[in-house]
Amino acid sequence: MKSFSRLAILFSLFICFNTTAQVFNPYYNGLVDNVSASNILADLITFEDFGVKEPGTSEIDDAKNWIIGRYQSLGYTTIETQDFTVFGQNTSNIIVTKTGSLYPNTFLIIDGHYDTVNGPGANDNGSGTVLILELARLLKDIDTEYSIKFIHFSGEEEGLIGSEYYVNNTVIPENLDIKLVLNIDEVGGVAGQNNNTIICERDESPPNYNNAASALATQEMANCFGLYSNLQTQISYAYSSDYMPFENNGEVITGLYEANESPYTHGPNDIIDNMDPDYVFEVTKGTLSSALHFAVGREPLGISENHLDVSLVLYPNPTRGTLNVHLNSPIVAPLEMTIFDVLGKAVYKTTLRIENSATDVSFLENGVYIAAFQDGNRAIRKQFILNQ
Numbered sequence: 153m154k155s156f157s158r159l160a161i162l163f164s165l166f167i168c169f170n171t172t173a174q175v176f177n178p179y180y181n182g183l184v185d186n187v188s189a190s191n192i193l194a195d196l197i198t199f200e201d202f203g204v205k206e207p208g209t210s211e212i213d214d215a216k217n218w219i220i221g222r223y224q225s226l227g228y229t230t231i232e233t234q235d236f237t238v239f240g241q242n243t244s245n246i247i248v249t250k251t252g253s254l255y256p257n258t259f260l261i262i263d264g265h266y267d268t269v270n271g272p273g274a275n276d277n278g279s280g281t282v283l284i285l286e287l288a289r290l291l292k293d294i295d296t297e298y299s300i301k302f303i304h305f306s307g308e309e310e311g312l313i314g315s316e317y318y319v320n321n322t323v324i325p326e327n328l329d330i331k332l333v334l335n336i337d338e339v340g341g342v343a344g345q346n347n348n349t350i351i352c353e354r355d356e357s358p359p360n361y362n363n364a365a366s367a368l369a370t371q372e373m374a375n376c377f378g379l380y381s382n383l384q385t386q387i388s389y390a391y392s393s394d395y396m397p398f399e400n401n402g403e404v405i406t407g408l409y410e411a412n413e414s415p416y417t418h419g420p421n422d423i424i425d426n427m428d429p430d431y432v433f434e435v436t437k438g439t440l441s442s443a444l445h446f447a448v449g450r451e452p453l454g455i456s457e458n459h460l461d462v463s464l465v466l467y468p469n470p471t472r473g474t475l476n477v478h479l480n481s482p483i484v485a486p487l488e489m490t491i492f493d494v495l496g497k498a499v500y501k502t503t504l505r506i507e508n509s510a511t512d513v514s515f516l517e518n519g520v521y522i523a524a525f526q527d528g529n530r531a532i533r534k535q536f537i538l539n540q
């Protein structure tokens with residue numbers, strides 16, 4: 153969708169600063185280096201060549217079968233289709249699940265729609281479709297702590313019908329435990345323009361109780377783009393795409409959208425020649441690193457982030473001003489604790505030398521914070537809420 157201009161952008165936009173809350177991860181960077189520009193271009197050509205992919209057409213069925221075939225050839229085994237109708241026309245969502253090693257029943261959802269309207273939709277949303285396929289290729293054999301669902305929705309252009317159907321018929325009845333929804337819609341850029349910026353979209357609409365977590369995740373995603381792509385980031389608000397039915401259900405959402413808005417969407421000229429495949433390549437890099445961050449990709453062998461996870465407890469959460477840290481195993485090296493605010497700015501730092509410690513954080517303003525712990529080579533970050 154996204155057919156109306158982002159008029160209010162000036163009111164909510166601010167440039168993100170790279171922060172020290174997330175450190176560069178060489179393992180993630182090595183995986184990001186495997187993002188393939190030629191794969192992305194080849195998939196965009198295939199997607200465009202299917203034609204206009206409206207629900208009920210053979211064109212969208214061809215695209216659906218191609219997407220399913222791609223996951224099959226990658227070796228994914230949990231591939232589901234969810235059938236529904238759009239104004240009487242049969243169509244399907246495609247849902248592919250990769251199981252996490254530590255939290256198999258908690259899901260990072262990475263989604264984008266594959267239906268198009270009035271044109272082949274190379275940008276809207278071929279760009280998001282091929283980006284997700286490339287992520288699925290590179291994440292297939294990566295150990296992630298959280299499960300990932302790659303979802304290709306249909307019926308988006310007619311009013312978010314596929315995602316609404318999924319929320320009502322899967323998320324709600326199955327009480328799906330969703331860590332985050334990362335929606336990708338229209339990240340193709342505009343040919344001939346300097347496509348050097350990606351918009352990271354956060355939840356600024358009611359219900360409001362999930363907005364702070366969305367702001368935090370969106371900032372973390374922007375940080376990933378700063379670390380692993382050459383794109384600049386802008387924070388803006390989420391609207392008019394498949395994350396909204398999740399948002400309305402109280403889930404934590406974030407999204408990606410091009411900063412240079414294509415004038416060609418929803419028409420016959422939404423073709424590769426009018427977009428910027430190199431931009432999709434950079435967006436894919438940032439998105440892959442974000443997926444690794446949110447699903448917590450773990451390096452095989454060697455020391456991984458979150459190694460301390462099983463043995464470190466932070467409580468109470470929310471706290472009224474005292475942060476207790478409890479380690480289940482003896483401290484072997486001084487434990488550095490750094491607290492970051494929602495913008496990633498370090499606001500407090502201390503060293504813990506005993507297994508049970510109480511830190512006064514009452515001098516901070518109420519809000520969401522990240523406590524980052526470092527113990528020699530081991531590291532873990534925990535989110536907490538201060539509400540005094």
Ligand SMILES: [Zn+2]
Nearest residue numbers: 153276277337
């Ligand atoms: Zn779209």
